[in-house]
Amino acid sequence: xxxxxxxxxxxxxxxxxxxxxxxxxxxxxxxxxxxxxxxxxxxxxxxxxxxxxxxxxxxxxxxxxxxxxxxxxxxxxxxxxxxxxxxxxxxxxxxxxxxxxxxxxxxxxxxxxxxxxxxxxxxxxxxxxxxxxxxxxxxxxxxxxxxxxxxxxxxxxxxxxxxxxxxxxxxxxxxxxxxxxxxxxxxxxxxxxxxxxxxxxxxxxxxxxxxxxxxxxxxxxxxxxxxxxxxxxxxxxxxxxxxxxxxxxxxxxxxxxxxxxxxxxxxxxxxxxxxxxxxxxxxxxxxxxxxxxxxxxxxxxxxxxxxxxxxxxxxxxxxxxxxxxxxxxxxxxxxxxxxxxxxxxxxxxxxxxxxxxxxxxxxxxxxxxxxxxxxxxxxxxxxxxxxxxxxxxxxxxxxxxxxxxxxxxxxxxxxxxxxxxxxxxxxxxxxxxxxxxxxxxxxxxxxxxxxxxxxxx
Amino acid sequence: xxxxxxxxxxxxxxxxxxxxxxxxxxxxxxxxxxxxxxxxxxxxxxxxxxxxxxxxxxxxxxxxxxxxxxxxxxxxxxxxxxxxxxxxxxxxxxxxxxxxxxxxxxxxxxxxxxxxxxxxxxxxxxxxxxxxxxxxxxxxxxxxxxxxxxxxxxxxxxxxxxxxxxxxxxxxxxxxxxxxxxxxxxxxxxxxxxxxxxxxxxxxxxxxxxxxxxxxxxxxxxxxxxxxxxxxxxxxxxxxxxxxx
Numbered sequence: 225x226x227x228x229x230x231x232x233x234x235x236x237x238x239x240x241x242x243x244x245x246x247x248x249x250x251x252x253x254x255x256x257x258x259x260x261x262x263x264x265x266x267x268x269x270x271x272x273x274x275x276x277x278x279x280x281x282x283x284x285x286x287x288x289x290x291x292x293x294x295x296x297x298x299x300x301x302x303x304x305x306x307x308x309x310x311x312x313x314x315x316x317x318x319x320x321x322x323x324x325x326x327x328x329x330x331x332x333x334x335x336x337x338x339x340x341x342x343x344x345x346x347x348x349x350x351x352x353x354x355x356x357x358x359x360x361x362x363x364x365x366x367x368x369x370x371x372x373x374x375x376x377x378x379x380x381x382x383x384x385x386x387x388x389x390x391x392x393x394x395x396x397x398x399x400x401x402x403x404x405x406x407x408x409x410x411x412x413x414x415x416x417x418x419x420x421x422x423x424x425x426x427x428x429x430x431x432x433x434x435x436x437x438x439x440x441x442x443x444x445x446x447x448x449x450x451x452x453x454x455x456x457x458x459x460x461x462x463x464x465x466x467x468x469x470x471x472x473x474x475x476x477x478x479x480x481x482x483x484x485x486x487x488x489x490x491x492x493x494x495x496x497x498x499x500x501x502x503x504x505x506x507x508x509x510x511x512x513x514x515x516x517x518x519x520x521x522x523x524x525x526x527x528x529x530x531x532x533x534x535x536x537x538x539x540x541x542x543x544x545x546x547x548x549x550x551x552x553x554x555x556x557x558x559x560x561x562x563x564x565x566x567x568x569x570x571x572x573x574x575x576x577x578x579x580x581x582x583x584x585x586x587x588x589x590x591x592x593x594x595x596x597x598x599x600x601x602x603x604x605x606x607x608x609x610x611x612x613x614x615x616x617x618x619x620x621x622x623x624x625x626x627x628x629x630x631x632x633x634x635x636x637x638x639x640x641x642x643x644x645x646x647x648x649x650x651x652x653x654x655x656x657x658x659x660x661x662x663x664x665x666x667x668x669x670x671x672x673x674x675x676x677x678x679x680x681x
Numbered sequence: 682x683x684x685x686x687x688x689x690x691x692x693x694x695x696x697x698x699x700x701x702x703x704x705x706x707x708x709x710x711x712x713x714x715x716x717x718x719x720x721x722x723x724x725x726x727x728x729x730x731x732x733x734x735x736x737x738x739x740x741x742x743x744x745x746x747x748x749x750x751x752x753x754x755x756x757x758x759x760x761x762x763x764x765x766x767x768x769x770x771x772x773x774x775x776x777x778x779x780x781x782x783x784x785x786x787x788x789x790x791x792x793x794x795x796x797x798x799x800x801x802x803x804x805x806x807x808x809x810x811x812x813x814x815x816x817x818x819x820x821x822x823x824x825x826x827x828x829x830x831x832x833x834x835x836x837x838x839x840x841x842x843x844x845x846x847x848x849x850x851x852x853x854x855x856x857x858x859x860x861x862x863x864x865x866x867x868x869x870x871x872x873x874x875x876x877x878x879x880x881x882x883x884x885x886x887x888x889x890x891x892x893x894x895x896x897x898x899x900x901x902x903x904x905x906x907x908x909x910x911x912x913x914x915x916x917x918x919x920x921x922x923x924x925x926x
Contacts, residue, residue: 229868230869230871233871234870234871237870240874264829268828542871542878543871574867574868575868576864577862577872577875578729579857579861581855583818584818584828597728600731603731614732617727618735621735621739624739624742625721627721627742630721630722654869655865660907660908662900664695668697669692669697669699670688671697673700673704677704
């Protein structure tokens, strides 16, 4: 990684009207979520249940995974295990090659984004068509998704119109959403009809039944899986839940948290292949077991990928998903990605004011802002921090540990913020780029107190 | 009731009036207030930047200054939260624990410990309340829109006792202002944009003042307001409760 979040965010904010629009669009979704959650008197109870079910799953993961594999295999699903992204991609490639397949459709799966499956397959001469409308738009533009639930939320309808004109030959300058959606629908319908293999994600895999559930608003997982003779589902191992009855908790939490809907339009349950169909499931680790072993961070594996923390995050709303330079952006991405590559993602836990809204909005009660704080400590301890910042902090530590030095520095430097070397140890004072400095008073509170306060010990 | 006054470093140096107002309100309410003279900083700037290891000196100094009081009160939710969550002293663990359990943010101390029911103050202005995140979500000083729990606000409860004041609510009542400690420097662009948006919502309500319980947020908003040449001012809640006029 060369460009960090702060710089990418600055670039995004340079177009302020677009930033405002991005912020307002996502805030609208957050408010929809609030209304939907307020409609359920048992909301906080549901969150608690969701959290406890996930805690139980993570504490007994190996036995649930074993149970899932046995049941799924008995149902006729072929279960594969991938230790990392590379293995995940190779398993899929092998299945494709075995069947000599050319036409593949994919329904939104952030895991395949995390594993860079599209690039891998393209490199091997195989084309994959993303069928989620938002994903298809960013795929045309050769961009990654900027949001895990609303992948093209950073684009306006004018951008989509231009993209479709370039790739689907729609009328130039026609920004009518219905016209554009219809064009995409016709285009995707052909892709579904022609497809020989469908790749889907997994929202919930059930240990008890060996089945899995995929939630979509466009029905594209069904369209792909019901047409193609081969279906491959990809899941991170944390997607597991113990029993079918637990689904009721998560399906109620997921859509409300994500978009404010009572339930996702399609919750498709897959248990076994159709006659003459092949069904595979690839269970991926890719750093998850390492995260499971990190006591401070294992909670992050409870995530059900609703993106409520994205929509509520004041930093995400104003910096855009691409500023996080990873498949999963936002607050949850900022605690998951340092596990995948600490050096490359060392900036992400700092891309937060620790306001804590993410933690309170999370439907499974992940302590996101506390983990952001803890990652900062780990990242600094591992040495992934600028020398200038380190020196500034050491200076502050020295000043604040010594009352006399603190008072001397305060007196000398009042007005130029010498107390806060990190603010002035830059070539230009970053604070005052767009803000005035506080006006320095003649005396500190302590000075005043010595003159006016009651006598001291 | 022996109360120690904790005046965070940046308030001591840049906003002595906030410290004075805090002290005077507490004294008016009958507290026996002491200001320990060797206090500096709670260590939060280092800890929140990932350098908790460098805040040990601050911690030791803090324990030396603040051990042995009934309560510790500070006009800053953020600093109070830091002490409550992270203060450690290997040589004096009991004292550190006692401090963590008895430190209070100013408005919380007034509503929960002193149980203030009336305040002799007048403030004939239109005021927008800025909910600072560490106080609101960290110390639970007020309800938040994310949680489905009954609405309440300890600072507003107090402001409602002030005569002639007109309180307004920003459209997004509990959105962060973007200060975030060192975030305001290392993520300058986002920080300022967040501050500008916060200000706009208050200015839409045509407020004279933006108030809050955290001087740090107010310092950030004040910096932007001044640069914009705005007539809107910032004021700490302690100054209003002290009877500004």
